[in-house]
Amino acid sequence: MNAPTEGQLALAGVLARGGSRGGGEIAHVAASVYTSPERFADERAYIFAQVPLVIAPSSLLPGPNMAIPHDGFGKPLLITRDKAGTAHVFLNVCRHRGTRLVEGCDAVKGGRLVCPYHAWSYAFDGRLVGLPRPDTFPGLDKAEYGLKRLPTHEAGGLIWFAFAEEADFAEADTLARDFEAFDLAGQHLFRRRTHAVQANWKLIMDAFLEGYHIQRLHAGTIAPFFKDGVSTADTIGPHQRSAVGREAALAALSSNDWATLRAAITYTYQMFPGTVLVVSPDYINLMVLMPQSEGRVLVEDFMLIPEAPATEKALAHWERSWELLDGGVFASEDFRACELGQQGLASGAIERVTLGTLELGIRHFHDAVNAHLR
Structure with a gap:
C-alpha cells in the first residue's frame, strides 16, 4: 500500500x-x-x-486505442487514450464538415475513429490519418486537420480537462499525491x-x-x-x-x-x-x-x-x-x-x-x- x-x-x-x-x-x-x-x-x-474539470477516472479507459463519447458538459466531447497511453479530450467533431465523429455513448476500441459521413479517419491521438479521394483536396495538409484537442491532464488516477486554453492544472497534481496513497490509478x-x-x-x-x-x-x-x-x-x-x-x-x-x-x-x-x-x-x-x-x-x-x-x-x-x-x-x-x-x-x-x-x-x-x- x-x-x-x-x-x-x-x-x-x-x-x-x-x-x-x-x-x-x-x-x-x-x-x-x-x-x-x-x-x-x-x-x-x-x-x-x-x-479545470474532472471528466472521468483513468480506469474508464484501461487500455490504449480507446475512445468514449461524452456529452454531459454541453458540447460533444470525446475522451481517448492513444497507443502510447496518453489521455486526451477532444471535441467529438470531424474537421471536414463538422459531423459528430463518434455516435452513441459506448467505448470504441482499436482501429481508427471514422466519420460516418465521408469516412475521414483519425488516430486516437487526434491526427487525421486518412480521407477518401485525397486527390479532390489538392494542397490539404493533414497535419492541420487533426481533432480539436482541449487542455487535458491526467494525474493520480483522474482525467481532467478544461474549455479554456489557459487553464492551470497545478492543483490537480497536488491532489494527485493524496490519490496515490489510495492507488486510485x-x-x-x-x-x-x-x-x-x-x-x-x-x-x-x-x-x-x-x-x-x-x-x-x-x-x-x-x-x-x-x-x-x-x-x-x-x-x-x-x-x-x-x-x-x-x-x-x-x-x-x-x-x-x-x-x-x-x-x-x-x-x-x-x-x-x-x-x-x-x-x-x-x-x-x-x-x-x-x-x-x-x-x-x-x-x-x-x-x-x-x-x-x-x-x-x-x-x-x-x-x-x-x-x-x-x-x-x-x-x-x-x-x-x-x-x-x-x-x-x-x-x-x-x-x-x-x-x-x-x-x-x-x-x-x-x-x-x-x-x-x-
Missing part, C-alpha cells in the same frame, strides 16, 4: 482526538444562488467554462451510472460538505457505520478534504499504520467546482457533476474496486455494495433530499439557508464560487 500524505495523517490525528471542524458561528447562504437562472448562466460562463472500474437530479448542482456539493445529516438522513442505511460528530476537514486551495471516523474502528484512529487507518476512516474529497471522491475502506466512488440548468444536474457515479471480481461470490459482494451506495444512499437519500431542497427553495419560503458549525464547509465552498464570479 502506498504511503499517506501529511495532510491525510493530520486529519486522522484530529479524529483520534474526538474530531471536529472547529468552532465558528452560524453562517448563511442566499436561497437565490440555487434558483436564479442568471446566477446559473454566470456559473457556466465564469466557472465551468474556465477552470490502479483501481478497476466496476460500475458507472448517470443520475438526472432535479436540483441545483450546488445542493449536491453541499450534501458532501457536511456530516451533520449522516445520522438523520441515512439512519436506515450507513449511519450505524459512523460516529456522530467524529469528523474533520481542511482545504487544498478551493478544494476540500474531509474525514469521518467509522464507529467500529474508532480505537484504531490513533494508529500509525496506514492500512489500519484506511479501515477506520472514510475520506472524502470535494474538488471544485463539481466533483466528489468518496474513499471507503475497500472501494471508491467518484461523482462528476454536470450542471444542465439552475434546477437540474447530471451526476455520473463511478464505483472503483481494487481488482476485477474473480469469483461469483466476489461479484455478488461488489454488486451489493454498488446498489447500497449508488442506488440507495446516493440516489434514494442524498439526491432525493437535494430535489426536495430545490422544491422548497424555489417556493420562496425562505430567503437564506442556515448553516451550523458542522456545516461550515458549505460556506467555504460558496465563498470559492463567489470568488470566481467576481
Whole structure:
C-alpha cells in the first residue's frame, strides 16, 4: 500500500482526538444562488467554462486505442487514450464538415475513429490519418486537420480537462499525491451510472460538505457505520478534504499504520467546482457533476474496486455494495433530499439557508464560487 500524505495523517490525528471542524458561528447562504437562472448562466460562463474539470477516472479507459463519447458538459466531447497511453479530450467533431465523429455513448476500441459521413479517419491521438479521394483536396495538409484537442491532464488516477486554453492544472497534481496513497490509478472500474437530479448542482456539493445529516438522513442505511460528530476537514486551495471516523474502528484512529487507518476512516474529497471522491475502506466512488440548468444536474457515479471480481461470490459482494451506495444512499437519500431542497427553495419560503458549525464547509465552498464570479 502506498504511503499517506501529511495532510491525510493530520486529519486522522484530529479524529483520534474526538474530531471536529472547529468552532465558528452560524453562517448563511442566499436561497437565490440555487434558483436564479442568471446566477446559473454566470456559473457556466465564469466557472465551468474556465477552470479545470474532472471528466472521468483513468480506469474508464484501461487500455490504449480507446475512445468514449461524452456529452454531459454541453458540447460533444470525446475522451481517448492513444497507443502510447496518453489521455486526451477532444471535441467529438470531424474537421471536414463538422459531423459528430463518434455516435452513441459506448467505448470504441482499436482501429481508427471514422466519420460516418465521408469516412475521414483519425488516430486516437487526434491526427487525421486518412480521407477518401485525397486527390479532390489538392494542397490539404493533414497535419492541420487533426481533432480539436482541449487542455487535458491526467494525474493520480483522474482525467481532467478544461474549455479554456489557459487553464492551470497545478492543483490537480497536488491532489494527485493524496490519490496515490489510495492507488486510485490502479483501481478497476466496476460500475458507472448517470443520475438526472432535479436540483441545483450546488445542493449536491453541499450534501458532501457536511456530516451533520449522516445520522438523520441515512439512519436506515450507513449511519450505524459512523460516529456522530467524529469528523474533520481542511482545504487544498478551493478544494476540500474531509474525514469521518467509522464507529467500529474508532480505537484504531490513533494508529500509525496506514492500512489500519484506511479501515477506520472514510475520506472524502470535494474538488471544485463539481466533483466528489468518496474513499471507503475497500472501494471508491467518484461523482462528476454536470450542471444542465439552475434546477437540474447530471451526476455520473463511478464505483472503483481494487481488482476485477474473480469469483461469483466476489461479484455478488461488489454488486451489493454498488446498489447500497449508488442506488440507495446516493440516489434514494442524498439526491432525493437535494430535489426536495430545490422544491422548497424555489417556493420562496425562505430567503437564506442556515448553516451550523458542522456545516461550515458549505460556506467555504460558496465563498470559492463567489470568488470566481467576481
